[in-house]
Amino acid sequence: MQEISLNPLMRDRTPMAAPGFHGAAADAPDLRDYWVIIRKRQRLIAGFLVAALGLTALVVFNLTPLYVARGTLLLEAETAPILDTKTPVNAPEVSGEHDFYKTQYDILQSRSLAAKVITELDLADNPLFGGRPRDPGLIAGWWAAAHAWIGQWFTSSNKAGDQPGQSGVPSSAIDAYLARLRIEPEYGTQLVKVAFSTPDPELSARIVDTHIDDYIRRGMELKADTARNAEQFLQNKLAELKDRVEKTEAALNAYRRDHGVIAFSLDETGKGQMLEQRLTDLNDSLAKVETDRITLEAQHDLIQQGAADALPAVMQNSLIQSLKQQVAQLAAQYAAMSDQFNPGYYRPLDDLKAKLDQSRTQLAQEIDRAAKSVESDYGAASARESMLEQEIANVKSQALALNDASLQDAVLVREVDASRNLYKSVLERVRELDVSADAPSSNVSVVDRAEVPRAPSSPRKLLSLALSGFLGLAGGVGLAFFLEFFDDRLKSSEQIERELRLPSLALVPDFFKLMSNGYGGRRLSSRDPKKLLEGAAADSAKSPPARTELKDVMVVAADGHSPAGELYHSICTALLFSQAGQTPKSVLITSAVEGEGKTVTALNVAIAFAQTSGSVLLVDGDLRKPRCHEILGIANHAGLSDVLTGQMQLEEVIHHPMAGLAFLSAGSDCPNPAALLGSGTMRELLARLCEQYDRVVVDAPPVMPVSDAATLSTMADGVLMIVGAPTSKRVVRQACAKLRYVGAKIFGVVLNRVDTASPDYYLYNPYTSYYSRKPSAPS
Template sequence: MNQAQSVRQFTSGSVALLPADAFGGQEEQVSLVRQYTRIAWRWRKVIAGSIAAALLAGIIVTLLMTRQYTAQSTIEIAREGNAIVNIQGVERDATAGDQEFYQTQYGLLKARSLAERVATQLRLVDDPRFFEMFDVDPITLFPAGDRGGSAGDRARRIRVAGALLLDNVDVSPLRASRLIDLSFTSPDPQISAKVANAWSANFIQATLERRYEATSYARQFLENRIGQLRGRLEQSERALVNYASQQRILSVGTEKDSNSILGTNLETLNNELLKATADRVQAQARYEETRGRSGETSEALGNAALNTLRSKRAELAADYQRLLLQFKPEYPGARAIATQLAQLDRSIAREEQRVGGSLEGVYRGAVERERALQERVQQLTDDVLDLRRRSIQYNILQREVDTNRLLYNALLQRYREIGVAGGVGVNNVSVVDDADVPERPSSPRLVLNMILALLAGSAIGVMLAFYLEQTHESIDDAEEVERSLGVPLLGTVPKLTGRAPIDALRDRKSPLVDAYFAIQTSLQFSTESGVPRSLAVTSTRPAEGKSTTALALATLLARSKRKVVLVDGDLRSPSVHHLIGTGHERGVSNYLTGTDDLGSLVVHVDEFDFDAITAGPIPPNAAELLTGARLPQLIDALLRTYDHVIIDAPPVMGLADAPLIGTRTEAVVFAVESHGIRAGLARTALQRLAAANARIIGVVLTKFEPKRASTGYGYEYGYGYGDASRGAARA
């Protein structure tokens, strides 16, 4: 890449010496900082004026403000009152509901009722000076000739006084503590201290009153409820007694005890019945056993008397048998023994009969006892069932009595507890520090007001700067050209004060010449062949410096030993003839209308050593002349003789001449007046040229004032550099 291409690409903003992401977000940050700095520098006077006005306003407001005095008291609010009557402990542990509790307390401290209470206690509602301190006209609150007023007037004053107190009181909880600062601000230090102390005292009193009222309401409610339950309990007990009397239910102990006695008796009788049945079965068996064989029963065999008789009979029977072995039955001895045996047999039969009769008696007795026990068990069973049947309703009535008695005892106990707690009267709010009468005013604060005014003025100034930056479209800086217009910047031309441009061009050491020399250098590297041979200079509107730019480029090119011709292409309002000091009787319009003698139209400018063609007579149809084929022929004819053809074209806006000329030349230089032309108009003009396929090579920023630039540095040094040394050299 040659040097011309490098400079041209750098001028057009297309060269990137490093990759786009080499610096990353740092370039964006630097760009933003530069942009904000540029905006602040451009509108520095607006920002400074806004700050100055805000500071002045702050001083005036501070001097006009009424001195305010703030008195502060400190109170402590515990979560609940100390549990004096509680066995577990004195202090209550913190819970998750503390935040809700303290927020409620803060709201109560700002309650309207508390403010009105303080105002009434301090008699502020009857003091006209109190209302005057807060800019409230007392005439509207105190009827003429009546200091007290009616009840309605006093109620109105109470509401107004309470609102004034609420507007000037401040509740500030201390973080991570149970302490709260109560402060009141007013123009009177005595009033401030009184209100702050009265506020704390009345808050404590109001807290106690709310507790007492709550306890009183609870006691009244419990008294009514206890009376109702007492009546219900008496009614239920009366119904229970009446039912027991009607049903002849005797309750020595509890129902469980009565059922246990009956159950025990029934169980005992059942056991006796089982035993009697067993005895009857045993007696019946023995009795059945004696029937037909009374002597063979176990009772008979075990009877001692019967056994004795049988033993004697056996002995006699043995003796009788021995005698029969020797004697006959008629033997007296044998008959005596036989008589004894008969007598023993009768005795044994009588004894066996007696034993059998006793067994029958035992059996009959067992049967009778069993029957009697059965009847008693059946009767007891009927009694138990009847008792259970009657006990159902009795138990229902008894449960109702127990329930009513339980509720009555519980409410009675709670009533006694509330009475004890209400009598203790412990408060959870206490005053830590009373408010003292302030010796110094709390406001206004000059330093704080100045800081706030400085911040407000800075904020307003910055907002105004951004607003003006958005609404301001003039180009004040060389860096804005490419960003606003999208066209490369060829150079900037300083504004001349007290000196004509033609005079500045005569002085080769003037800043104007240095500026246009830099522009010529940029043009030198704009194309591969150097400065374009045919070049049109135009602008958005008149008086932007396009004619001066065309003259300066022609002058500098001529001084670099180039053959240059300056053509006045503005056929409506020509100006080249004024710059070179000649007339415009013959010129471009003559050639465009058919004159072929081009040499007769050329005027040599000896002072700057270049040729010029004026506009000639002003035609009525300039656009039609420029549309024809004569303009390209003119440029081609001049290029055969001259190295460069520079055309001073008319402005773009409102005319079709400049686009027609731009399409016929190799390049177009667009002059933009700094601090004057709106960027939107310049963009529109450039779009018209681009739509006509004109090649816009760059922009020249004319009438530039470094002091009005957004950056405020750099340019003035370059334009004036070397003047003193050159003057010394000339000397």
């Protein structure tokens, strides 16, 4: 089933969400939301803007006009000239142009330069610099007093501020002078502007020119003083350096004489180079001897192990090899003959044995001779190796001694050379100072002299007003959004759908206020609207009216075609379509707290149902503070509580205030309303009433103060939540959460007592004009 919006006041024309609605409205605000906030707070914004413009106008139109004169200087960074008379000997280099320009800017704003200008122009008696003040006017006087008072909090107190300093000028006059002086560097160039502001244009120009002249003159004087000081310093330094040269030369000669060092022997091509070549040759020889020794040592180890046959000298000796072959042949012959004959009985065998022994003896002698030769060579190689190592150590000692002597000698030579060079440099500088003493120079030149300004530079009235207007508008808008951000009230259907995740069934305007402003063409009643609001819509239990006429609050019964009547009919229609499959039989009407208008809404909804949906029963379920009987003018001697306790029968306490509408009052007081309403008897009674009547409307107590509404909500088909326009979102969210926790079904929310004149809503007059037309009689 398609859902439709029946609320004539809703700005949103999208179809109304179902009771299970979860976020049909967009969470992200659009530009229209911001525009609505601005329109709603337009008086605050306008007041902020007017206050800012008024205060600015009051100040700028009463301030004394100031004239600013400007002069331009060219500052060239200090460089080392041909005749450098500025930099003393051994002075560090300039760290950079940035430091130079910053230094010059500080000099231009120095107190000593300001005191010099004040003295030269006799400005100490001028009211601008601490002299006898003239009448500044009311606003200017206030401004000056405020400025002085604020300045006390940001500057250290100085009781001697008006006393003359070392320059003879009071400190207060120098402070006032520097406050009006501005140094304006033109970054990216070597130009700087000197600006000064006073109410007198000619005085401003004269002060700027004097300030520039004194600055240039001071720079030249400083350079002259520096040159004189440098010359005196260099003269003293020259005498010291001359004595230093003589002492270093004497020390060098004494060292060479004591250590027997000849200057040429320290040359790279002299004795040092010879020792280096000798050491190289010895190392090469040692390497060769070590190789031979290692080889012979290996052969020596073979001899010690009894393996002399493996010596290269043995294996390469032809005689030994021949003897080995002879011994092998004789041993073979002897072995063969021994198999046939026995030794001692066969003479040829004995002769062969003697010959074999003789060959073996000769072979052993030759091998022993070769081994002894190897041992001899090994001993000779070891001795030569030791001798070469000792020789290398001696040469190294000589080289090290020569190095030590040459290093110390080089140190002394460098000292002598440095002393001589420094002496020559200082001597040359002294001669340059004598030549350039009468040639002063300046790296500062005047590009533009100050001109007498024709128009004041401040206050800039139009700019100040424009800027204050912009800031006032921005501040007003910011304050409006700040207040809106902390405004925790529900004011529109979009907020209900976004904050509560529930459909907004209707926005009920403040009809009494609306009609009193002339919307709709006629009034709800002949009575005073303010009294009607107090007696009917307030729904407050603190001071209930003694009796309220039926037509005062039951606007549906008074005129079903009135704007209020049509609105309550739309609420009934929305409730009929709020449940899929079948229309709800019982509706519980409640609010988060008291005073929201739930009782008036319950009465008018019940009457609207009675006019369109057959028999309707209105039950006053607020056993603690019942109100329905007072509005209907019916006595509350017996009612719901009496039926639940069994003291009365249902038929005995039902009233019929109008056709189609039955009413069951709260009844007599009971000690425990919560237990009575939560009993099974109440559930059975409500089911019975739903069978007897087409619709049952229950006016329940507020949700937050007591638990009665939460208990009754589980018995009804659904709940209609009434929210007063100024109610906090947090309170309503807690009430809805409390109902959801017990399983109640919330059909929707009705926002009550809405101010339709607010930019949060469309103006109500098109709807009221439509509803105010009476239907024409059939022709």
